[in-house]
Amino acid sequence: MPVGKVISTQDSPSPTFFAFAIAKGGKVHKDQFIKVKTEEGTMLAMVDNIIKTNRYYARAETVVDAENLEGLFPVEDWEFLIGQATPIGVLADNLVRRPTLPPSPGEGVEEMEPGLLARFLGFKPNGINLGQVIHHEVPVRLSLTRMFQKHVAILAMSGAGKSYLTAVLLEELLSRQQKDGRVATVVFDVHGEYAAFAEKPPADCQDFSNRAVAVRQIRIPAASLSAGEIALFLPGMTPVQQMELNEVVRSMEGSRYTFKELAEVVQGSKIKPQTKAALSRGLMNLHMTGLFGSEEQLTAKREGEKAETYRLRDLLVPGQALIFDLSGHIDTKRKQIIALWAAKQIFRLRRQAEIPPVIMFVEEAHNFIPEGVSRELAPAKSIFRTIAREGRKFLCSLVVISQRPIKLDTTVLSQCNTHIIMRITNPYDKDHIGKGSEGITVRTLNSLTTLQVGEALITGEAVRCPIFMRVRLRTSWEKKATDMETDAVAYENSMARESKKLEAVNDAFL
Ligand SMILES: Nc1ncnc2c1ncn2[C@@H]1O[C@H](COP(=O)(O)OP(=O)(O)OP(=O)(O)O)[C@@H](O)[C@H]1O
Ligand SMILES: [Mg+2]
Incomplete structure (x- = not known):
């Protein structure tokens, strides 16, 4: 069923933009998809904006000076909705193409059927279902x-x-x-x-x-990490330290160890004392994270x-x-x-x-x-x-x-x-x-x-x-965080229970 008709304005209809007068009672919303026939096939467009016009209210002097004339004119009949739409594609021979021709002024604008819209948008029957297109049951x-x-x-x-x-x-x-x-x-x-x-x-x-x-x-x-990878966990490591660590790690190839054990190997090596201290400190820090x-x-x-x-x-x-x-x-x-x-x-x-x-x-x-x-x-x-x-x-x-x-x-x-x-x-x-x-x-x-x-x-x-x-709505379990009111009430209740217990203990002693 047509919801409106394409109108002719100074720079539209064009292949990239057209405006249409919305029929009285026609239900069209911003962000809705619509269709219109063109010489190339069925054009799909998105309504970018909707404007209300009324020629009675178009001039300031009419609006300000002649307040009481409203009753004399069919003001409400002069109110129109104009939709502004951006064409997205044309469907011809089962293919969606880029529109290169505009629809004609006077052409009927229609609602999109759900099946056609799904096809136009490239949805798949076995695709990821996230929810519904706004204004459409798709x-x-x-x-x-x-x-x-x-x-x-x-x-x-x-x-x-x-x-x-x-x-x-x-x-x-x-x-x-x-x-x-x-x-x-x-x-x-x-x-x-x-x-x-x-x-x-x-x-x-x-x-x-x-x-x-x-x-x-x-x-x-720890043994699965190269010296370069360990260096990623220990930012600030100098090239010299990394080189020495590389030697130590390579000497341990094939064995399993913790970073604590690796630090001990570093301690027992012939590395310069300063580098040795920095390296074993870094390795011990990693060990202490409990992540290795x-x-x-x-x-x-x-x-x-x-x-x-x-x-x-x-x-x-x-x-x-x-x-x-x-x-x-x-x-x-x-x-x-x-x-x-x-x-x-x-x-x-x-x-x-x-x-x-x-x-x-x-x-x-x-x-x-x-x-x-x-x-x-x-x-x-x-x-x-x-x-x-x-x-x-x-x-x-x-x-x-x-x-x-x-x-x-x-x-x-x-x-x-x-x-x-x-x-x-x-x-x-x-x-x-x-x-x-x-x-x-x-x-x-x-x-x-x-x-x-x-x-x-x-x-x-x-x-x-x-x-x-x-x-769409979730089907899985959403563990909701409690709100402030519920948490505050629960806190006071638990405090009250605690103080009752204390009172009972005190009473027992008295
Ligand atoms: N599609 C939806 N339907 C119903 N409720 C929703 C929907 N999306 C979000 N909510 C509700 O809105 C609240 C905030 O949602 P959510 O935690 O997903 O926000 P967020 O963008 O991840 O926020 P943050 O950046 O703080 O992590 C939640 O209570 C959630 O249940
Ligand atoms: Mg979040």
């Missing part, structure tokens, strides 16, 4: 390859719904069938938000516990069960998630060390095709991969940069998640070919996103400040044109 089903092969960035201000969307993505990845292609998933979970995937959920939530392992403790095998040992050991513990230990490789399995719960590590350096070691191993294993294609989620990515911060302060940055540059060849993908895109390394961000952007109000972050995201117009960029929690703009490789969408 599920957003993105092709796994087009979305992840060239990395993804999820960017938004705090509280906009990034982690919720990430959980939806995890659900999708963990629910895939073998025939549709399953990948191994790794999450660097800074706040322990995704660890619930590995727990038995309440009855009304979907159970992913047999497909997820949340690792809380890790022992990196003689054996590789990843420890996971489900509530009410006993702890289990694994090797990294055992947990990189198709259709399963390995969640590094980093919430217990307050020191950022420890988080960096874990991420650095794990990402390096995963990339190595993937290059050697020893593990399935892998997708790595990096929460708070601006802390692991910060812009303009030295290697000393961000040792994990170099491996993530390497994966961003080379990962696509080996099907090792990154999903970087950040509430401060301006602080995120531009090399990594520029390698993310799909951007999912949610509500963002900081003008600097908005500008930064505008510069880094392809196909975003100024008007689209300005819409970002008006997005609601759970709404997102997807742009880049995964979609044919930028689309606004609403993220």
Whole structure:
């Protein structure tokens, strides 16, 4: 059914822009998709803006001087809605092409049927279902390859719904069938938000516990690290110290050891006293972190069960998630060390095709991969940069998640070919996103400040044109943080119980 008609203005219709008068009662919204016939085929366009006009109110003197004339004229009948639309493609012979001819003035503008829109946007029946296109009953089903092969960035201000969307993505990845292609998933979970995937959920939530392992403790095998890799954990090491360490590590080749034992070997060697002292101090510092040992050991513990230990490789399995719960590590350096070691191993294993294609989620990515911060302060940055540059060849993908895109390394961000952007109000972050995201117009960029929690703009490789969408509801268990009121009441209640107990003890003594 037509919702309007193309109108002729000074510079439109053109192949890149047209305006249309919306029929009385026609339901058209900003960010909605519409279609119109052209000589080339069916043109799909997105409504960028809607303007209300009324010639009665067009001149100031009419509005100010003749207030009482309103009753004499059919003012309401003169109100019209004008839609402004940007053509996205034309469908002809089952192919979507770039429009090169405009629709004709007077041509009827129609709503898009869900099936046609899904086809136009390139959605796949077995794609990743993130939610629904805004104003349309069309599920957003993105092709796994087009979305992840060239990395993804999820960017938004705090509280906009990034982690919720990430959980939806995890659900999708963990629910895939073998025939549709399953990948191994790794999450660097800074706040322990995704660890619930590995727990038995309440009855009304979907159970992913047999497909997820949340690792809380890790022992990196000291002997698996070259002197160069150890130097990454010990920023500030001089070239001389690194050279000497290299000699010591090579002399120990084939044996297992802890960094404490390596420090003892350094102590017993003929290295100059100053270098020796610095080296063994560094190695002992690493030993004291508790993150290194003689054996590789990843420890996971489900509530009410006993702890289990694994090797990294055992947990990189198709259709399963390995969640590094980093919430217990307050020191950022420890988080960096874990991420650095794990990402390096995963990339190595993937290059050697020893593990399935892998997708790595990096929460708070601006802390692991910060812009303009030295290697000393961000040792994990170099491996993530390497994966961003080379990962696509080996099907090792990154999903970087950040509430401060301006602080995120531009090399990594520029390698993310799909951007999912949610509500963002900081003008600097908005500008930064505008510069880094392809196909975003100024008007689209300005819409970002008006997005609601759970709404997102997807742009880049995964979609044919930028689309606004609403993220679907989670099926997995969302362990909600308690709010301030609940926590405050619980605190006072527990204090009251404590003081009652004390009173009882005092009474017993009196
Ligand atoms: N699509 C959604 N549907 C329903 N609730 C949502 C949706 N997205 C987010 N929320 C709710 O909004 C709140 C904030 O979401 P979330 O934790 O995902 O934000 P965030 O962007 O990750 O914030 P931060 O940057 O602080 O980590 C949560 O309570 C979450 O349940
Ligand atoms: Mg979050």
